[in-house]
Amino acid sequence: MCNNNNTSCVNISSMLQPEDIFSRRCIWVNGPVIVGAGPSGLAVAADLKRQEVPFIILERANCIASLWQNRTYDRLKLHLPKQFCQLPNLPFPEDFPEYPTKYQFIEYLESYATHFDLRPKFNETVQSAKYDKRFGLWRVQTVLRSELLGYCEFEYICRWLVVATGENAEKVVPEFEGLEDFGGDVLHAGDYKSGERYRGKRVLVVGCGNSGMEVSLDLSNHDASPSMVVRSSVHVLPREILGKSTFELGVKMMKWMPVWLVDKTLLVLTRLLLGNTDKYGLKRPEIGPLELKNTAGKTPVLDIGAFSKIKSGKIKIVPGIAKFGLDKVELVDGRVLQIDSVILATGYRSNVPSWLKENDLAEIGIEKNPFPKGWKGNAGLYAVGFTGRGLSGASFDAMSVAHDIATSWKEDTKQQIKTVATRHRRCISHF
Numbered sequence: 001m002c003n004n005n006n007t008s009c010v011n012i013s014s015m016l017q018p019e020d021i022f023s024r025r026c027i028w029v030n031g032p033v034i035v036g037a038g039p040s041g042l043a044v045a046a047d048l049k050r051q052e053v054p055f056i057i058l059e060r061a062n063c064i065a066s067l068w069q070n071r072t073y074d075r076l077k078l079h080l081p082k083q084f085c086q087l088p089n090l091p092f093p094e095d096f097p098e099y100p101t102k103y104q105f106i107e108y109l110e111s112y113a114t115h116f117d118l119r120p121k122f123n124e125t126v127q128s129a130k131y132d133k134r135f136g137l138w139r140v141q142t143v144l145r146s147e148l149l150g151y152c153e154f155e156y157i158c159r160w161l162v163v164a165t166g167e168n169a170e171k172v173v174p175e176f177e178g179l180e181d182f183g184g185d186v187l188h189a190g191d192y193k194s195g196e197r198y199r200g201k202r203v204l205v206v207g208c209g210n211s212g213m214e215v216s217l218d219l220s221n222h223d224a225s226p227s228m229v230v231r232s233s234v235h236v237l238p239r240e241i242l243g244k245s246t247f248e249l250g251v252k253m254m255k256w257m258p259v260w261l262v263d264k265t266l267l268v269l270t271r272l273l274l275g276n277t278d279k280y281g282l283k284r285p286e287i288g289p290l291e292l293k294n295t296a297g298k299t300p301v302l303d304i305g306a307f308s309k310i311k312s313g314k315i316k317i318v319p320g321i322a323k324f325g326l327d328k329v330e331l332v333d334g335r336v337l338q339i340d341s342v343i344l345a346t347g348y349r350s351n352v353p354s355w356l357k358e359n360d361l362a363e364i365g366i367e368k369n370p371f372p373k374g375w376k377g378n379a380g381l382y383a384v385g386f387t388g389r390g391l392s393g394a395s396f397d398a399m400s401v402a403h404d405i406a407t408s409w410k411e412d413t414k415q416q417i418k419t420v421a422t423r424h425r426r427c428i429s430h431f
Contacts, residue, residue, distance in 0.1 A: 263288025
């Protein structure tokens with residue numbers, strides 16, 4: 001048996017086929033296995049730690065919050081005020097600004113991990129997670145790659161599995177006709193850092209969400225000439241209204257008003273502040289921004305300066321792409337643009353279906369069991385950060401998951417103690 005700060009574990013072999021015993025080390029985890037060391041995974045782990053429940057965290061990267069550390073651009077700041085982005089049981093430092101930079105957020109997450117003594121197992125990739133109905137346990141198979149140990153395989157056996165890899169684990173890279181013949185630089189927004197390298201260049205930004213808007217703004221600020229592809233309708237709202245966060249204002253109004261009325265109020269205020277966005281190629285959806293977020297998970301764009309650049313013509317809006325050619329792109333309206341580079345602000349998707357076997361994560365996601373109960377599935381399966389509610393929703397999920405697991409774990413522990421005590425009394429009675 002072995003013990004560390006996060007888990008109690010024993011090597012077991014009763015669940016394995018004979019050939020598996022020699023190929024993969026098997027470890028019993030006396031608590032949940034948490035997959036992912038981003039904000040969601042850290043939040044669950046911290047709350048479990050507070051309730052003295054053992055666990056392990058598996059993380060495929062070499063650091064916590066790898067998305068924030070490795071796949072975000074330099075100018076990124078939190079889109080919402082810090083009180084809506086902090087994790088449970090530890091607020092942001094008071095001297096942090098209302099909208100912390102990505103570097104400040106990473107600093108906060110690292111201090112969070114240190115404060116709760118969270119120690120993920122880095123460079124360990126989950127290959128598969130499968131529920132064994134015979135034993136009522138999860139079998140999580142991983143591969144560890146390290147300079148010291150090389151290539152090692154493990155199988156963790158546990159009662160509870162927490163999926164905390166988030167909705168943004170893998171880049172979405174659409175296929176476009178002729179892109180292989182383009183000849184210029186093609187980059188996903190996850191690899192974009194700064195507009196400095198694009199100074200003086202004509203850049204096509206594919207996507208008009210928050211990332212597409214901010215990348216276009218950054219390119220314009222670095223004297224590039226961005227054209228942003230807008231294929232569908234989009235809600236653009238000011239980040240602040242009358243000095244207050246638009247998100248915060250919406251949350252407060254929803255306490256007293258129905259969603260449709262809150263949406264209507266926000267859109268009227270937005271029209272007064274930004275004007276008619278349709279006029280500049282940004283057609284609004286028929287459904288209001290909050291209702292659209294709740295029903296379809298589509299986040300409105302919170303403008304931090306890009307819209308004024310659109311109005312001035314420094315950021316051009318163009319329709320969908322028909323095909324690419326050498327140093328050019330043909331649009332669906334027949335126009336042809338000469339361009340030097342392409343940046344794909346086309347978002348991310350979950351990688352869970354690639355390794356979670358015989359279980360549809362949708363059953364505990366927003367599709368079938370919406371917020372605030374989308375965190376719990378069957379057979380000890382939990383998910384954090386899949387209800388489309390950002391960091392505040394992930395924190396809510398994390399506390400719910402930790403409380404549910406802690407309740408079950410403590411009940412199991414009591415039962416085990418009673419069983420051991422009963423056996424001990426029986427042993428004594430024989431002497």
